[in-house]
Amino acid sequence: MKALTLKAPGGLENITVSNIADPGKPGKGEIRVAIKASSLNFHDLLVAGGQSPTADGRILLSDGAGIVEEVGEGVETFNVGDHVVSTFFPLWSAGKPVPAVGGFAHTPGDGIDGMACEYVVRAQGAFTRAPAGWSHAESATITTSGLTAWRALITDxxxxxxxxxxxxxxxxxxxxxxxxxxxxxxxxxxxxxxxxxxxxxxxxxxxxxxxxxxxxxxxxxxxxxxxxxxxxxxxxxxxxxxxxxxxxxxxxxxxxxxxxxxxxxxxxxxxxxxxxxxxxxxxLIVASRQDQSDFVRALEVMGQKPVIDRIFKYEELSKAFAWQQSGAHFGKICIEW
Missing domain, CATH: 3.40.50.720 (NAD(P)-binding Rossmann-like Domain)
Incomplete structure (x- = not known):
């Protein structure tokens, strides 16, 4: 499959479209998701630019939205065909912050491989359902920036x-x-x-x-x-x-x-x-999976769609980051396959 990887020590010129192994079938408690869209955040820019160092060859981007292709044994949260969106802290299920969110060790696109790839296999807790009727690009804006705003004003x-x-x-x-x-x-x-x-x-x-x-x-x-x-x-x-x-x-x-x-x-x-x-x-940094589920339900009632500035192709990720750096954007910058 195709993935957008970062060669150490970072820098937009070191982002590469790579062909890597398909993640395969989901195991117990896991789901396989076809990623359709992502969105860019300041944290992603720090990682891509090398200001927040990560592993050589890291797959970039924390936000990802797509479709469940297969579910593993014991998965009850999702069904094949569900539209889903990733979580920033997969190990923070609910309540107050836990030690695992004290840094970015488990955050996609930083401590672990991210969502800038065609397919991922992750624990079911790494996703929530997406808002009904939203495009994948719209849903991809939820994970980091949208949920952070929700926590700032509502949860906290x-x-x-x-x-x-x-x-x-x-x-x-x-x-x-x-x-x-x-x-x-x-x-x-x-x-x-x-x-x-x-x-x-x-x-x-x-x-x-x-x-x-x-x-x-x-x-x-x-x-x-x-x-x-x-x-x-x-x-x-x-x-x-x-x-x-x-x-x-x-x-x-x-x-x-x-x-x-x-x-x-x-x-x-x-x-x-x-x-x-x-x-x-x-x-604060983003929020828990439960907060994200609450946010999704609220978004469906609010009826407001996110403001998307531009949508780039994944192969244009360096160009998208450069546009983000310029500060000319208004709202979210998204990426689609």
């Missing part, structure tokens, strides 16, 4: 109608968070460096927008827009360059979901502000 944030959410930028997590927040009856303030993109998030339902390039102290603008109170939730994807403004933006007793490290890994946190505002600042 306990978002309620009438609350206000701040989202940063127009990547996959932020757009998913915007859609979830609006479906839940919340108000949304969105930031971007592009007025064109801000106009598009307005069309998606954002109540207020801020261009952080022309308004570098955007936390003050957030306070102005909220009558000095601040927002209930911040979906924080920027990291060191944005965290202080996020702390300024959040209300007393508010919630910041620290998700991204787009601007680096280390931040100088104003502890006095953290204390005086009594902020709930929580780091």
């Amino acid at each position: 944030g306990n978002l309620k109608a009438g609350e206000t959410v701040l989202v940063q930028g127009t990547g996959g997590v932020s757009i998913a968070a915007l859609q979830i927040a609006k479906a839940m009856g919340a108000k949304v303030i969105a930031t971007s460096s592009s007025d064109e993109k801000l106009a598009r998030v307005k069309q998606l339902g954002a109540d207020e927008t801020i261009n952080y390039r022309t308004t570098p102290d955007w936390g003050d603008k957030v306070l102005e827009l909220t009558n000095g109170f601040g927002v209930d939730h911040v979906v924080e994807v920027g990291g060191p360059a944005t965290l202080n403004e996020s702390l300024k933006s959040v209300k007393v007793g508010g919630h910041i979901a620290q998700i991204g490290i787009l601007s680096g890994n280390e931040a100088a946190v104003p502890v006095v502000t953290l204390l005086s505002k009594q902020v709930h600042l929580k780091g």
Whole structure:
């Protein structure tokens, strides 16, 4: 079968379309899935670029959606022909994070081979069903960015109608968070460096927008827009360059979901502000399989499809990553065979 593999030490020029052995028939508790689509995430870019080193010859990409071709002995969760989508942490079934998710040792496309291949054989817990009526590309957006937004606002944030959410930028997590927040009856303030993109998030339902390039102290603008109170939730994807403004933006007793490290890994946190505002600042990476199943059910009720910027062919994966690096995309970048 064909697979997209990475030659160490990484770099987009080291992504290769390889012919590798077919994974064969599923064993006990396993399913065989024909992968039809994947989507790109910042974590995938770090692995592909070599910033997050992985094994030589690693099959890339954490997200994968496809069709169950065969089920092994004892499999009761799925049937042949089911449309399914992969999980980011296959060993985290439910509840609070477990030791196995303390790193990426079991994450597809990083610690284990990923979904950029024609077929996989995995334990049934490595997948959930996909939303009914969704294309494979649409379903592939769920695993990482969509589920992260769901956990930030619903599982951890306990978002309620009438609350206000701040989202940063127009990547996959932020757009998913915007859609979830609006479906839940919340108000949304969105930031971007592009007025064109801000106009598009307005069309998606954002109540207020801020261009952080022309308004570098955007936390003050957030306070102005909220009558000095601040927002209930911040979906924080920027990291060191944005965290202080996020702390300024959040209300007393508010919630910041620290998700991204787009601007680096280390931040100088104003502890006095953290204390005086009594902020709930929580780091998170994706969520459990149960959370994903809950999210899928919610998506079917919400009736909102993900925003897909472009769909590339798997053979164009390097080109797709380059487009991701450019920052020109709006929403998710997907890959199809």
